[in-house]
Amino acid sequence: MTIRFDRPVSHAALAARLIASFALVLCGVILIGHRFGPLETPYFVLLLLISAGFAALAVLLAVVGLTQLWRMAALGGVSAVKALIYAALPLAIVGIGVERYWTRPAIYDVSTDLADAPEWLATPEAKQLWLPARRLVTSGDREAQNIAYPALTSRRYEGASDRVLEAVRKVAGDNHITIVKVVGTDLVDPNGDQKPRRRTPRQRPSPTADDSAVTDMPDIIPVPTPRPYRDGVADLIRQNTDVILQGETRTRIFGLHFDVLIRLREEAETTLVDVRVASRYGQDDLGISADIAESYLKALDAELLGIAGS
Numbered sequence: 605m606t607i608r609f610d611r612p613v614s615h616a617a618l619a620a621r622l623i624a625s626f627a628l629v630l631c632g633v634i635l636i637g638h639r640f641g642p643l644e645t646p647y648f649v650l651l652l653l654i655s656a657g658f659a660a661l662a663v664l665l666a667v668v669g670l671t672q673l674w675r676m677a678a679l680g681g682v683s684a685v686k687a688l689i690y691a692a693l694p695l696a697i698v699g700i701g702v703e704r705y706w707t708r709p710a711i712y713d714v715s716t717d718l719a720d721a722p723e724w725l726a727t728p729e730a731k732q733l734w735l736p737a738r739r740l741v742t743s744g745d746r747e748a749q750n751i752a753y754p755a756l757t758s759r760r761y762e763g764a765s766d767r768v769l770e771a772v773r774k775v776a777g778d779n780h781i782t783i784v785k786v787v788g789t790d791l792v793d794p795n796g797d798q799k800p801r802r803r804t805p806r807q808r809p810s811p812t813a814d815d816s817a818v819t820d821m822p823d824i825i826p827v828p829t830p831r832p833y834r835d836g837v838a839d840l841i842r843q844n845t846d847v848i849l850q851g852e853t854r855t856r857i858f859g860l861h862f863d864v865l866i867r868l869r870e871e872a873e874t875t876l877v878d879v880r881v882a883s884r885y886g887q888d889d890l891g892i893s894a895d896i897a898e899s900y901l902k903a904l905d906a907e908l909l910g911i912a913g914s
Contacts, residue, residue, distance in 0.1 A: 617669025617680025617687070624662035624690035631655040631694040639859035645885040646733035648858075656698035659691035666691075701890060708891035709748035712738075713882040716758045716897065718746045722867040722880050725785045725850045730861070730884045739887060753894045759877045759901055761908050765868050768875040769847055771907045772866055779900050781851040781864050788847035788868075845870070855892065861885065862896055877904065 634651045637643035643651075669684035715721035721741075732738065749756070761768050776783060847868040854861055865880040881897045883889035 612672070612676055612678045614669040614672040614678040614680030614684070616665045616672065617678075617684040620662045620665035620669055620687035621683040621690070623658050623665065624687035627655050627658035627662060627694050628690040630658070631697070635858065639854075639857070644731070644733070645861065646731075646735050649886075650734065652694070652697065655694040659694040662687045662691045663695070704890040705888060708888075709745075709752045710888045711741075711745045711748055712887050712889045712893065713741045713745065713880070714749050714753065714756060714889075714893045714897055715746070715878065715880040716756055716901075717867075717878045717880075718750055721746075722848060722865045722878055724863070724865060725787055725848060728852075728863040728882065728884055732885060735886050749894070752891075753898070756894055756897055756901075759904065760874050761877065762874050763908075765847060765870040765875045768877065768908065769868055771904060772849065772868065772877065775900060775903045775907050776849070776851060776864075776866070779853070779896075779903060780856075781853045781900070783849050783851040785850045786848070788845065853896065860892065862889075862893060864896070864900070877901075 630651065634643060634648055634655065638645065638648040666684040666687040669678070669680045669687075672678035673681045673684070773783070849866045851864045851866070852861065853864055861884040863882050863884060867878045867880075869876045869878070879897045879900060881893040883893055
């Protein structure tokens, strides 16, 4: 007589696989929709948290299924393992975000100049929707930045500002920073293409003019002026002659929006470069703003290798 054993089925393991599959598909859709589609960042964060919630539920059910497999030899071990694999991606994304939330300061704006941060040419605006309203950057935020990112400082390069400006534009393009507005230079457009100089009609020489005179004289003769001293008037002049570039960028994987400000200030025989980066959404950038600024400055140092000052 043949004895047949009927193994119980772990419904928890089967449910875990279905829920984890849904969480994985939802995570993939919102990643694509935010990176390449019209999905806004607040909705992206909300849906990502929902996806992680389903993934966490699937993990709990998978643990129950594996426990039933161990105790009662219940069917569903394969489904439980698949559920754990499917739930890994949503939980990993949220887990990394939580880790950075607890280990980074709660700021969304960083600047290499803590005392005199460059001012935005056009204040970034975005609908926060369900996210908390933005607050102004305070001195406490700058102090927290200085403690968390002490290496994020200004750069001083030996050389004229035009040479440094060329490198600044090149490195911005290499780092996927799109320049949207420029102040302080009239010959270059925001995308870095040289604008043609406007020609003024040349007047014909009068018949009585001396033929031996120079006919190719410039229309405007520059007059050298001394460099202003360090006082209130000099600071105003220096502020008006700064070259400021404002751009925007997105992170490569998640497509998070960040605004970037680059300021060039010529001092004596050197050019001082400051960078300001701010997240467009939320009150906590999870340290990404500092990563963008440091990555840009390291690339700029490499581009201007040999003329960097101490």
